[in-house]
Amino acid sequence: MSSVDTSVQMRMRGGRLLSLLILATAVALIIVTPFLPNYYVRVANGLLIYILLGIGLNIVIGYAGLLDLGFVAFYAVGAYTYALLASPQFDLHLPFLLIVVIAAAVGAITGILLGLPVLKMRGDYLAIVTLGFGEIIRIVINNLDWLTGGPKGIARLDKASIAGIELARPTEIYWLLIVVVFAVAIFVWRMEKSILGKAWAAIREDQDAARGIGINTTNAKLAAFATSATIGSIAGVIFAASQRFVSPDSFALQESVLIVLMIVIGGIGNILGIVIGAAILILLPEVLREFAEWRILFLGLLMIVLIIVRPAGIVPRTFGPEKLIRGLFGK
Amino acid sequence: MTLVFHNLRKQYGSHVAIDDVSTVFQPGLIHGIIGPNGAGKSTLINMTAGSYLVSGGRISLDDRTLSGLKKYQIANSGVARTYQNIRLFDQMTVLENLEVCFYPTQVGQVWREILWPPFAAKRRINRRDVCMELLSFFGLQHYADAEAGSLPYGRQRMLEIARALVTNPRVLLLDEPAAGLNHHETTELTARLAELKSPDRIMIVVEHDMDLVMSVCDRIVVMHHGKLLFQGTPAEVQASSDVQLAYLGTANDIDDIKTAAKDRRAQLGIRARRRT
Amino acid sequence: MLGILIQQTFNALTIGAIYALIALGYTMVYGVLRMINFAHGEMFMLGAYAAFLALTLFVGDIGGVGALALTLVFAVAVVGVGLVGVGIERLAYRPLRNSNRLAPMLSSLGVSLSLVTGVQIMAGPQPVAFPSFFPATRIGILGGTVTLVQIGILVAAFVLMAALYVLVNRSRAGIIVRAVSENRSTAQLLGINVNLAISLVFFFGPLLGAAGGILYASYYGIMTPTMGAVVGLKAFTAAILGGIGSIPGAMLGAFILAFVEVAGTALLPVLSGGLLGTEYRDVLAFVILILVLLVRPAGILGEPVSEESMVYKREF
Numbered sequence: 030m031s032s033v034d035t036s037v038q039m040r041m042r043g044g045r046l047l048s049l050l051i052l053a054t055a056v057a058l059i060i061v062t063p064f065l066p067n068y069y070v071r072v073a074n075g076l077l078i079y080i081l082l083g084i085g086l087n088i089v090i091g092y093a094g095l096l097d098l099g100f101v102a103f104y105a106v107g108a109y110t111y112a113l114l115a116s117p118q119f120d121l122h123l124p125f126l127l128i129v130v131i132a133a134a135v136g137a138i139t140g141i142l143l144g145l146p147v148l149k150m151r152g153d154y155l156a157i158v159t160l161g162f163g164e165i166i167r168i169v170i171n172n173l174d175w176l177t178g179g180p181k182g183i184a185r186l187d188k189a190s191i192a193g194i195e196l197a198r199p200t201e202i203y204w205l206l207i208v209v210v211f212a213v214a215i216f217v218w219r220m221e222k223s224i225l226g227k228a229w230a231a232i233r234e235d236q237d238a239a240r241g242i243g244i245n246t247t248n249a250k251l252a253a254f255a256t257s258a259t260i261g262s263i264a265g266v267i268f269a270a271s272q273r274f275v276s277p278d279s280f281a282l283q284e285s286v287l288i289v290l291m292i293v294i295g296g297i298g299n300i301l302g303i304v305i306g307a308a309i310l311i312l313l314p315e316v317l318r319e320f321a322e323w324r325i326l327f328l329g330l331l332m333i334v335l336i337i338v339r340p341a342g343i344v345p346r347t348f349g350p351e352k353l354i355r356g357l358f359g360k
Numbered sequence: 361m362t363l364v365f366h367n368l369r370k371q372y373g374s375h376v377a378i379d380d381v382s383t384v385f386q387p388g389l390i391h392g393i394i395g396p397n398g399a400g401k402s403t404l405i406n407m408t409a410g411s412y413l414v415s416g417g418r419i420s421l422d423d424r425t426l427s428g429l430k431k432y433q434i435a436n437s438g439v440a441r442t443y444q445n446i447r448l449f450d451q452m453t454v455l456e457n458l459e460v461c462f463y464p465t466q467v468g469q470v471w472r473e474i475l476w477p478p479f480a481a482k483r484r485i486n487r488r489d490v491c492m493e494l495l496s497f498f499g500l501q502h503y504a505d506a507e508a509g510s511l512p513y514g515r516q517r518m519l520e521i522a523r524a525l526v527t528n529p530r531v532l533l534l535d536e537p538a539a540g541l542n543h544h545e546t547t548e549l550t551a552r553l554a555e556l557k558s559p560d561r562i563m564i565v566v567e568h569d570m571d572l573v574m575s576v577c578d579r580i581v582v583m584h585h586g587k588l589l590f591q592g593t594p595a596e597v598q599a600s601s602d603v604q605l606a607y608l609g610t611a612n613d614i615d616d617i618k619t620a621a622k623d624r625r626a627q628l629g630i631r632a633r634r635r636t
Numbered sequence: 637m638l639g640i641l642i643q644q645t646f647n648a649l650t651i652g653a654i655y656a657l658i659a660l661g662y663t664m665v666y667g668v669l670r671m672i673n674f675a676h677g678e679m680f681m682l683g684a685y686a687a688f689l690a691l692t693l694f695v696g697d698i699g700g701v702g703a704l705a706l707t708l709v710f711a712v713a714v715v716g717v718g719l720v721g722v723g724i725e726r727l728a729y730r731p732l733r734n735s736n737r738l739a740p741m742l743s744s745l746g747v748s749l750s751l752v753t754g755v756q757i758m759a760g761p762q763p764v765a766f767p768s769f770f771p772a773t774r775i776g777i778l779g780g781t782v783t784l785v786q787i788g789i790l791v792a793a794f795v796l797m798a799a800l801y802v803l804v805n806r807s808r809a810g811i812i813v814r815a816v817s818e819n820r821s822t823a824q825l826l827g828i829n830v831n832l833a834i835s836l837v838f839f840f841g842p843l844l845g846a847a848g849g850i851l852y853a854s855y856y857g858i859m860t861p862t863m864g865a866v867v868g869l870k871a872f873t874a875a876i877l878g879g880i881g882s883i884p885g886a887m888l889g890a891f892i893l894a895f896v897e898v899a900g901t902a903l904l905p906v907l908s909g910g911l912l913g914t915e916y917r918d919v920l921a922f923v924i925l926i927l928v929l930l931v932r933p934a935g936i937l938g939e940p941v942s943e944e945s946m947v948y949k950r951e952f
């Protein structure tokens with residue numbers, strides 16, 4: 030028994046050092062980044078958007094164990110909501126925060142409408158229906174020229190502003206994203222720890238046994254799906270506001286798959302893993318410019334290998350934020 | 361308060377697994393269901409819990425008809441079960457396996473739990489207390505933070521029963537709780553089952569371990585080829601020549617196994633082809 | 637009018653036959669492993685590229701090549717892709733057979749992505765002109781024009797499907813595959829070689845998919861590394877429509893889907909007063925998919941299955 034205790038203590042001490050190291054690096058990076066040249070800030074913004082998308086999709090894939098392959102559709106819904114309500118397209122110029130709320134609602138409703146027919150049935154079908162839905166949204170955006178501008182997209186979107194403060198330059202967008210990512214991450218983390226999160230885990234582990242303990246699995250899955258869609262939609266709004274231009278190119282089928290890849294590689298079901306996954310996904314092509322096409326091949330193969338030899342991904346599910354915090358305070 | 365099967369029937373394709381079974385289960389008693397392999401015992405449990413639809417007849421609890429309700433609705437009407445092949449939430453901790461059972465009663469205020477940390481903390485402590493008490497009852501308190509799937513087999517069986525008890529169900533269905541347990545664990549299980557007996561709980565145990573059944577059950581239902589062959593007290597069952605012939609007779613046993621295998625083959629559409 | 641009708645019927649039959657070839661692979665894999673093989677669309681794409689490769693390696697110029705040589709090229713390509721399929725299952729899916737439901741699907745997603753990118757790197761991302769395996773002769777039937785390509789595709793597809801039907805229903809290989817589809821654990825208990833059955837499925841499924849790819853590329857005269865995605869998705873829709881796991885269902889679903897698509901493409905602009913153009917043809921397939929899931933989730937020929945009997949985790 031005592032040997033177990035000491036080993037636990039030792040792991041604690043190592044954990045504490047590791048936690049300190051990780052947190053210190055994170056804080057340093059967050060603070061230093063805005064002072065770097067604009068190019069780096071833009072890369073960081075891209076990274077943060079992907080983290081946001083990852084957190085959203087992870088609810089469905091990592092927590093509830095459902096495969097959503099059309100996640101980018103919700104991202105597109107959010108982006109186009111902003112583009113339509115804050116651009117010369119229809120000469121509408123609603124305030125940024127109002128659009129965020131509208132986009133969140135539209136995202137949730139789309140998610141529910143899509144999820145309703147599918148989630149009652151086998152989980153597998155969700156993958157195929159969402160894949161189809163992603164295609165539909167792309168085709169519609171491409172062809173509904175009067176509304177979406179077709180393949181040309183919509184340009185000259187308004188600058189975002191909150192309470193009179195303009196958010197347009199990369200550093201401004203950066204801070205907006207930092208705030209949103211943290212808020213969403215904390216919200217989602219609390220969700221995971223709530224009774225709903227536990228029900229998602231149960232559904233993921235054994236849907237039928239979950240029903241057997243009285244969980245209305247359709248509703249619980251719908252909640253996961255709608256929350257995820259809402260986050261995707263909000264990410265889309267921020268993306269559109271930062272680019273001030275949207276076109277169908279940003280919402281290709283492959284994007285959805287890449288986000289799935291990112292989650293699986295980083296560590297499925299874990300917010301910290303998503304950060305790592307996003308970093309690999311976004312930073313790799315920046316580092317290896319000449320090998321742009323090899324990157325996806327590499328990621329694809331990496332995912333297969335990881336699923337087989339390390340199914341938990343790079344950062345396993347158990348190494349979550351609470352572990353970091355606990356490690357820090359030595360509890 | 362009683363659980364009643366009214367002319368229950370179940371068919372898999374053309375194979376009749378349960379044929380016109382009617383019986384009543386009383387609270388305060390432990391009911392055993394026994395019978396040879398393939399007799400239809402699990403099918404009865406599965407229909408009661410709503411895992412399988414009934415093909416005919418009706419199941420009712422008090423005045424409420426259970427058959428036809430969704431599985432989660434049946435669970436929420438106070439029916440809890442374990443599975444013949446253990447089905448835990450493997451990658452969740454032992455404690456979480458129990459805590460998640462609070463979902464039906466707590467999901468209503470889940471927003472408050474997410475947005476208001478003090479409320480969440482209160483709930484968490486509350487859930488933990490209830491679950492730890494149950495874990496202690498089954499001697500599992502030291503495993504609370506272990507992954508359920510990593511537990512030894514015998515502990516997993518106990519955990520599954522504990523999970524079924526979190527919501528304090530009125531009907532407890534146990535499908536072969538002693539399967540795979542060693543002698544020591546079986547003794548422990550027998551003791552726990554006896555302690556779980558309560559005036560407002562209907563307990564039904566499907567079991568092949570005759571020592572356990574005879575010592576713990578108050579009433580026994582004997583199933584054979586999907587039909588209710590006999591019911592009575594343990595003593596009556598042991599004395600019945602029908603039961604001895606159908607169930608305890610060794611020659612018959614082998615025949616039954618053969619028939620069951622043949623049934624499966626027929627279902628698969630495989631002609632009895634021999635390798636040459 | 638009759639001419640148009642005949643012509644459109646042939647168009648639908650041609651596309652339907654191709655969808656059917658691919659849908660069969662999805663349905664067979666789902667039957668034995670209960671997984672959606674997202675890499676299956678890539679078998680379709682690989683088929684076209686493999687045939688092109690075989691053609692350039694062994695034959696050179698397609699003009700003046702005899703039917704026998706072409707058939708041989710076709711056979712080499714589809715068998716090659718079949719073997720690739722077996723290899724993929726062995727490496728990427730088999731190690732995951734006892735893990736959670738998501739793992740093999742995610743793995744197949746990785747395989748799909750890797751294959752598409754791999755082909756993009758080796759053959760370039762741009763579309764490549766594909767030489768038709770059939771002469772482009774046109775035939776007039778009651779006022780409609782049908783090409784020999786279409787007839788060739790129909791004949792080839794039906795020969796393959798008939799062969800599969802015989803294989804599944806009359807051979808020992810077919811019996812073990814069916815047994816494993818029906819109930820894997822029981823089949824195992826009865827001493828059936830489950831691995832062999834699964835390998836067979838992963839040989840014949842990709843083989844048929846590859847054949848579909850060659851015929852498709854012949855029909856449209858073009859191939860791209862990404863051609864598998866949308867067609868694969870539609871073939872999967874067809875498989876669900878017909879009843880996933882059911883072989884006749886896959887064929888039926890494919891032809892229904894093709895007819896609806898062809899009819900829809902012709903009628904959509906007219907019915908919607910020009911609002912919805914032919915671009916929405918692809919949308920139609922998914923609308924059908926969602927409707928099927930709403931109205932009859934088990935598909936036309938599928939049996940309704942409860943989740944309970946689908947659990948293959950720790951069965952003994």
Ligand SMILES: Nc1ncnc2c1ncn2[C@@H]1O[C@H](COP(=O)(O)OP(=O)(O)OP(=O)(O)O)[C@@H](O)[C@H]1O
Nearest residue numbers: 372377396397398399400401402403404620623945
């Ligand atoms: N999902 C199913 N599909 C088809 N047949 C089934 C199914 N489940 C059970 N059966 C058949 O129904 C009959 C009764 O099965 P059941 O599982 O209820 O038996 P049991 O009494 O629990 O047997 P055991 O003691 O082996 O657990 C058997 O012949 C079995 O083959």
Ligand SMILES: [Mg+2]
Nearest residue numbers: 401402403444
């Ligand atoms: Mg049983």
